[in-house]
Amino acid sequence: MTAIILDPSPVAASFRDEVRQDVDRFRAEGRTLRVVGLLGQDEGPAATYARFARRGFDDVGIEFDLRHVVPEEAERAVATANVDPDVDGIFLYYPLTDRRGDRWLRELVDPRKDIEGMHSFWSRLLYENERFVDADRTQRAILPCTPLAILKLLDRAGMRGTRENAPLEGVTACVINRSEVVGRPLAAMLANDGARVHSLDIAGAVTYEPAIGRHTHEVRTSGIDRAAALADADVVISAVPSRDFELIRGDEIRAGAICVDVAEFTNFDESAKERAGVFVPRVGPLTVAMAARNLTRLARLTGR
Template structure:
């Protein structure tokens, strides 16, 4: 078996078309959309991501204003964007300070402008599997853009059932790395859609039990190690940001699995493509499309500027 390599760019293009139409609709109402991106680095992954994001946003008619800041100025820069009526969204390109400082900055972003979906307001709704903000179910909750991109790619790879509230029922997934930005919310989103998820991290394994027969997923301690988790998984998603990570090898993976590489440095050995059914080598283009879609939803839910 040789894996089909799923390029995220065509999937992202379809979502960009949808976003472009929504942006045009808002423009016809006299509303242009503007995002502020805060960045502290001129080189490296954050700078590269910011350049791609700027092109992606501008492609759908959204202005992305990249602003340089420092660790000392970052908090004031977030506050200024929050209170600026001409700013519809805020994007933070990490690192801006240190790990603790960046976590605090995420909490300072106005949730109504949080295109990344990383504020705890959105996190609470995600972990409680609450999909709408209002009782009338007219305003959708915002989901973190990278995990959301992964779910859309799994759908494009053909991984879904006919059950509306449990499209991943019967699926076993393995998510390697339990970061607050990608791994943890992704495991929760998969489980909320009906999958059983083995979450592997340096702090030990956890299992996210599916939200079937209950409102939201459940998390329990687990003794499922890497070998067992990979052998069981219909889906393997790895997001370890380290060159020292022991690559996932073909002999570890269940034949016919879908494998998704979210990491800055590849997390999969070439041999995986000899065993997997579908291999997704990156998610970046779709992450940017999901952030743009989040912005449109946030802007649509807010009152027009006076």
């Protein structure tokens, strides 16, 4: 068996069509949507990502103003974009400072302009499984764009639950990465939809028990090791940003599993494609589309 390779670009194109229609409606109302991107590097993954983002935003009619900043100017650059009435969204390209400083910068972004969905205002809603921001449940909460892109790709790959209480009830997932940007929110989103998620990183393993019979998921220390977590998983998502990561081999995963490679450096051995049912080699194009969709939702929410 050889895996079906799921290219994210056509999936992203379908969402860009949706965003383009929203952008056209704003334009008919006399509004041009504008994103400010803050970048601290001229080369490397962040700069490449920013170039892809520019193409994605241009394609749907969103203005993209990329500003190069040095670490000591990053806070002021965020503050300036926050108060600028002509700026509808802010996108940070990490690293801008160091890990601690970048976490602080995420908190400085006005949640009403946070198209990445990384501010604690949005994170709290995610981890508490609150899907709307208003009592009438008409305005959806913003979700982090990379985990959201992964979920959209998993849905396109055919990830489905086998029971009736939740859309992903009966699905077991393994997420290798527990960062605040990708791994942790992704595990929570999967578990909130009913999946059991084994979450692994260099510090060990925890398991996210599904939000079935309770309002939100539950996290417990499980001690499950890599071999057991991979063998148990219907879905494997890996996002380890290091060449030193021990690649996931075909003999480690369940036959027919859906595998998603999120990292800058591949996390999967070629043999995984011989055993997986569907293999997703990258996520980036859809991440940009989800950020653009978040922008249109925030612009409608705030009414600016």
